[in-house]
Amino acid sequence: xxxxxxxxxxxxxxxxxxxxxxxxxxxxxxxxxxxxxxxxxxxxxxxxxxxxxxxxxxxxxxxxxxxxxxxxxxxxxxxxxxxxxxxxxxxxxxxxxxxxxxxxxxxxxxxxxxxxxxxxxxxxxxxxxxxxxxxxxxxxxxxxxxxxxxxxxxxxxxxxxxxxxxxxxxxxxxxxxxxxxxxxxxxxxxxxxxxxxxxxxxxxxxxxxxxxxxxxxxxxxxxxxxxxxxxxxxxxxxxxxxxxxxxxxxxxxxxxxxxxxxxxxxxxxxxxxxxxxxxxxxxxxxxxxxxxxxxxxxxxxxxxxxxxxxxxxxxxxxxxxxxxxxxxxxxxxxxxxxxxxxxxxxxxxxxxxxxxxxxxxxxxxxxxxxxxxxxxxxxxxxxxxxxxxxxx
Numbered sequence: 001x002x003x004x005x006x007x008x009x010x011x012x013x014x015x016x017x018x019x020x021x022x023x024x025x026x027x028x029x030x031x032x033x034x035x036x037x038x039x040x041x042x043x044x045x046x047x048x049x050x051x052x053x054x055x056x057x058x059x060x061x062x063x064x065x066x067x068x069x070x071x072x073x074x075x076x077x078x079x080x081x082x083x084x085x086x087x088x089x090x091x092x093x094x095x096x097x098x099x100x101x102x103x104x105x106x107x108x109x110x111x112x113x114x115x116x117x118x119x120x121x122x123x124x125x126x127x128x129x130x131x132x133x134x135x136x137x138x139x140x141x142x143x144x145x146x147x148x149x150x151x152x153x154x155x156x157x158x159x160x161x162x163x164x165x166x167x168x169x170x171x172x173x174x175x176x177x178x179x180x181x182x183x184x185x186x187x188x189x190x191x192x193x194x195x196x197x198x199x200x201x202x203x204x205x206x207x208x209x210x211x212x213x214x215x216x217x218x219x220x221x222x223x224x225x226x227x228x229x230x231x232x233x234x235x236x237x238x239x240x241x242x243x244x245x246x247x248x249x250x251x252x253x254x255x256x257x258x259x260x261x262x263x264x265x266x267x268x269x270x271x272x273x274x275x276x277x278x279x280x281x282x283x284x285x286x287x288x289x290x291x292x293x294x295x296x297x298x299x300x301x302x303x304x305x306x307x308x309x310x311x312x313x314x315x316x317x318x319x320x321x322x323x324x325x326x327x328x329x330x331x332x333x334x335x336x337x338x339x340x341x342x343x344x345x346x347x348x349x350x351x352x353x354x355x356x357x358x359x360x361x362x363x364x365x366x367x368x369x370x371x372x373x374x375x376x377x378x379x380x381x382x383x384x385x386x387x388x389x390x391x392x
Contacts, residue, residue, distance in 0.1 A: 015263030016144030050355030124258025169203025
């Protein structure tokens with residue numbers, strides 16, 4: 001009879017590695033499959049203050065990360081603001097971050113196998129996983145292999161292109177101490193520059209279907225040239241990220257009889273910012289807690305309470321964020337102008353970067369700040385009217 005304590009994890013990124021470590025520490029027999037294991041994934045690699053507080057061992061890994069306090073935001077029209085964040089952002093090489101988390105999983109007793117799972121058959125309590133090296137039986141499956149993993153369609157409906165984001169970018173040799181975000185005209189996305197310990201990660205992201213990867217690459221290369229970044233010795237990459245619509249987040253399942261999905265596999269990425277590392281780690285923790293408590297259904301309930309409710313709000317407002325108007329000007333232009341002139345808005349932006357300002361409380365905080373801007377005498381300079389504020 002299959003051991004009910006056996007758990008197989010498909011995918012060895014941050015979510016899979018942390019879930020494995022927590023389950024093995026809790027006494028479960030865990031095997032983790034990933035054909036690449038630690039690798040340099042194309043993304044910014046930023047961990048927020050919220051993530052570092054929740055997982056302090058990451059804050060202690062200073063040799064593997066770079067702590068950044070300065071950020072520059074730029075609008076499509078060229079308006080820029082630079083400010084210091086109140087809580088530093090830790091930026092990891094994903095090779096280093098994944099390696100750190102996998103090492104912790106191994107030390108906890110996880111059987112880490114560099115193998116590709118090619119087939120899954122069976123049913124809850126008696127799953128059969130097939131790899132080029134053989135078969136493995138398990139009672140519980142955890143998927144942590146990204147949004148486009150080949151097994152998602154076996155358990156859920158395939159992801160629509162409308163729920164995906166395309167990224168392209170470069171790993172550029174050199175050093176920097178400034179995070180740069182450049183918003184783009186007619187594109188629901190942005191260019192980013194994130195300094196890592198031994199290189200800079202520069203990339204561009206947009207909703208799938210808005211423009212081609214080739215056009216994104218050209219836009220990025222032009223911006224990099226104009227901002228004095230040399231591509232000599234740089235490595236190109238492209239990748240697909242989930243950016244689920246609100247209706248997709250509402251309808252989707254994250255677990256079923258004998259299986260669970262965590263991290264990108266569950267689509268847990270902010271559709272405005274593209275940030276997913278905190279959600280990957282927290283979903284892994286919630287998944288492990290539910291299994292160790294013998295109550296797998298608890299995972300879906302806690303995920304809805306803590307994460308999905310936030311992502312649904314972000315999904316509903318993402319289009320307005322990128323293309324909407326406020327007080328007669330684009331949201332992006334107004335946001336950066338306000339950040340430049342208001343200390344309270346800079347504090348708000350800092351808290352958003354830190355992950356400690358949630359979307360649910362954002363509107364009420366903004367409505368408390370706006371009247372203060374009027375009293376500070378910024379109303380005329382920024383184009384506010386009392387009628388606009390009363391109707392906001």
